[in-house]
Amino acid sequence: MKIETGIETFRKPLYLESGRILEPYDIAYTTYGELNSEKSNVILITHALTGSHKPVKEEGSDIFNHGWWDALIGDGKAIDTNRYFVVSTNVIGSIFGSTSPISPINPLNPSDKELYRFRFPVVTIKDMVKAQHILLQSWGIREVQAIIGGSMGGMQALQFGVDFPNFAKLIIPIASTWATQPWTIAFNKVTQEAIKRDPEFKSGNYSIKEISENGLNGLAIGRMAGHISFLSHHSMRSKFGRNYRKDDGFYDINGRFQVDSYLEYNGNKFSKKFDPLSYLYLTKAINIFDLSNGYNSLGDALSNFKAKLLLISFSGDLLFLPQESEDIYREMKKIGSSELVEYFEIESSYGHDAFLIEFDKFDYLIKEALIGLS
Amino acid sequence: MKIETGIETFRKPLYLESGRILEPYDIAYTTYGELNSEKSNVILITHALTGSHKPVKEEGSDIFNHGWWDALIGDGKAIDTNRYFVVSTNVIGSIFGSTSPISPINPLNPSDKELYRFRFPVVTIKDMVKAQHILLQSWGIREVQAIIGGSMGGMQALQFGVDFPNFAKLIIPIASTWATQPWTIAFNKVTQEAIKRDPEFKSGNYSIKEISENGLNGLAIGRMAGHISFLSHHSMRSKFGRNYRKDDGFYDINGRFQVDSYLEYNGNKFSKKFDPLSYLYLTKAINIFDLSNGYNSLGDALSNFKAKLLLISFSGDLLFLPQESEDIYREMKKIGSSELVEYFEIESSYGHDAFLIEFDKFDYLIKEALIGLS
Numbered sequence: 001m002k003i004e005t006g007i008e009t010f011r012k013p014l015y016l017e018s019g020r021i022l023e024p025y026d027i028a029y030t031t032y033g034e035l036n037s038e039k040s041n042v043i044l045i046t047h048a049l050t051g052s053h054k055p056v057k058e059e060g061s062d063i064f065n066h067g068w069w070d071a072l073i074g075d076g077k078a079i080d081t082n083r084y085f086v087v088s089t090n091v092i093g094s095i096f097g098s099t100s101p102i103s104p105i106n107p108l109n110p111s112d113k114e115l116y117r118f119r120f121p122v123v124t125i126k127d128m129v130k131a132q133h134i135l136l137q138s139w140g141i142r143e144v145q146a147i148i149g150g151s152m153g154g155m156q157a158l159q160f161g162v163d164f165p166n167f168a169k170l171i172i173p174i175a176s177t178w179a180t181q182p183w184t185i186a187f188n189k190v191t192q193e194a195i196k197r198d199p200e201f202k203s204g205n206y207s208i209k210e211i212s213e214n215g216l217n218g219l220a221i222g223r224m225a226g227h228i229s230f231l232s233h234h235s236m237r238s239k240f241g242r243n244y245r246k247d248d249g250f251y252d253i254n255g256r257f258q259v260d261s262y263l264e265y266n267g268n269k270f271s272k273k274f275d276p277l278s279y280l281y282l283t284k285a286i287n288i289f290d291l292s293n294g295y296n297s298l299g300d301a302l303s304n305f306k307a308k309l310l311l312i313s314f315s316g317d318l319l320f321l322p323q324e325s326e327d328i329y330r331e332m333k334k335i336g337s338s339e340l341v342e343y344f345e346i347e348s349s350y351g352h353d354a355f356l357i358e359f360d361k362f363d364y365l366i367k368e369a370l371i372g373l374s
Numbered sequence: 375m376k377i378e379t380g381i382e383t384f385r386k387p388l389y390l391e392s393g394r395i396l397e398p399y400d401i402a403y404t405t406y407g408e409l410n411s412e413k414s415n416v417i418l419i420t421h422a423l424t425g426s427h428k429p430v431k432e433e434g435s436d437i438f439n440h441g442w443w444d445a446l447i448g449d450g451k452a453i454d455t456n457r458y459f460v461v462s463t464n465v466i467g468s469i470f471g472s473t474s475p476i477s478p479i480n481p482l483n484p485s486d487k488e489l490y491r492f493r494f495p496v497v498t499i500k501d502m503v504k505a506q507h508i509l510l511q512s513w514g515i516r517e518v519q520a521i522i523g524g525s526m527g528g529m530q531a532l533q534f535g536v537d538f539p540n541f542a543k544l545i546i547p548i549a550s551t552w553a554t555q556p557w558t559i560a561f562n563k564v565t566q567e568a569i570k571r572d573p574e575f576k577s578g579n580y581s582i583k584e585i586s587e588n589g590l591n592g593l594a595i596g597r598m599a600g601h602i603s604f605l606s607h608h609s610m611r612s613k614f615g616r617n618y619r620k621d622d623g624f625y626d627i628n629g630r631f632q633v634d635s636y637l638e639y640n641g642n643k644f645s646k647k648f649d650p651l652s653y654l655y656l657t658k659a660i661n662i663f664d665l666s667n668g669y670n671s672l673g674d675a676l677s678n679f680k681a682k683l684l685l686i687s688f689s690g691d692l693l694f695l696p697q698e699s700e701d702i703y704r705e706m707k708k709i710g711s712s713e714l715v716e717y718f719e720i721e722s723s724y725g726h727d728a729f730l731i732e733f734d735k736f737d738y739l740i741k742e743a744l745i746g747l748s
Contacts, residue, residue, distance in 0.1 A: 228557070
């Protein structure tokens, strides 16, 4: 499989939903497989909160959590790179190469080392989608076969269907929602407050070098809360039970269960690999995401849809409930778009994380939907 | 209704499950109604994590969250103080008058101002129960009609049934469990880490005065996570929806939804009213609670039971799932104690908080069970 990766710089302003402007801006991307001469075999993969433009495992890559959809993308896999030219981009606001809060505010003047930090504009899911559309257009791609993403990636896929109705033939949002609900906003709040109240965050003026070496407690604590939201009561019970660490005292106030160790280890690790400002901006984008923004109703927004829509949810997902995908399904039927939409709720005890784990249970749905296009 | 409140000091050592000793120790209590001459009309109410010995509203009381079961206890209420002498004590480890981590380590020498802090021993649910039993015994009470408590209070009620089988005629654990599961341990972990990593916590050597004035960020953040666990996806959706604060900018990185404000307000308030060390010790007690500790199985522990057992759970409770109460019910039947046990799962969308809200849905169960005793 041919893999190409790079960063495209755009000099023209990106007009944001907020009325603010991002100029210039970079978009990091990776492509898998080969673009055919008609440029008609493209699939766009959109990533989740802490994902990147590296869904496929790459030897030597040090990008955090890269290879997150390795099981789905590749030669002969559900998203078959023998057939499709698969594109994945790092969203605006994320730190793996695209313009983010820790990018230079004035990159055209390399002697100016000033970073955006809190001067970075709020970027929405709509803005992320717009930027990706511009990138693909700049490559001469006028239409894609499919847009597929999980969680925040699913929000982007849905937004593509509403904002650029003629762009994709098929939209597959997985473990996602049409509007983020307060339970999820609340989890994000815990992380946001933990970050902002950490003295080492220094109101956004932290040392990037220091944080990449030592991590930030606030981000680590928030990530621990995040891990709870990604899992479920049942998945934790089967994964950890009440197993206690063998080397910790049972009556020691600092003694730990295995679930404690898991959260500690992953929280600490994450806080060295990700960036606190970027986390604030991306969770903000997730929180204010509502497909019906600017429309009278969800139905009104969905009436733009021309693409086929395959909705996939997981029964144990507490972050984005199956009900929220079902809302979209019901609404599509109500507005007379039954023939466009299909909905599957997959039985899983892995919680929200299922979209990164239970590939066997939904890869065939993606495969069949892609076959259905030709 | 007659209300009496006080603190009893015990000079004899309290031998703890850990092998350590608490000596001397105080127990704060409140009583409602009048003790009959046979001392046979007692009901003991056990409190939850941040509860106190003040379940009934009292004018002028500044104890945090007091009056938490006001709807259940009083003249003519389900727990009828015309008939019963209702006792509620503050558990060992909590800060409302009983001996806790912020008590003097040497109270018999008033010139010694040194507090326990991290030298305080880990106290278990079993220890809390033992101390309450000693208090009631010291009053000449050899038997109680019932022990009733929610959440951590339910753990105490269950532990009473196992450790002192002839003490209570009726045990009513509400929204509780027989062993804390990893989902709940994980939520406690977030708070514990947020506290311990807060520089103002000073490894437990914080200024109590300063914290009561300004709060502790770590405790506030942890409490925000706690509030998520007390509620549910559905209760948050109906309580807050996606309502945005009218005075906050939608595209402002610090702009807030109403759910954000709720968490912020309650987290900040709580961090001034409660104590971080006590929170660490009480969540430790909750985490290591397992009714089968020291027995081969839950069934073995439950075979001690002679009291009637009325189990009440709430369908939307994510902290202590209905399934966990049902485990006890099933186990009681398995060991041939069917005639002792009844189980009710109450439909509720309030999550764990239901035991502090949905009184109409379960007070009649308590009332009927008490009538059944006579």
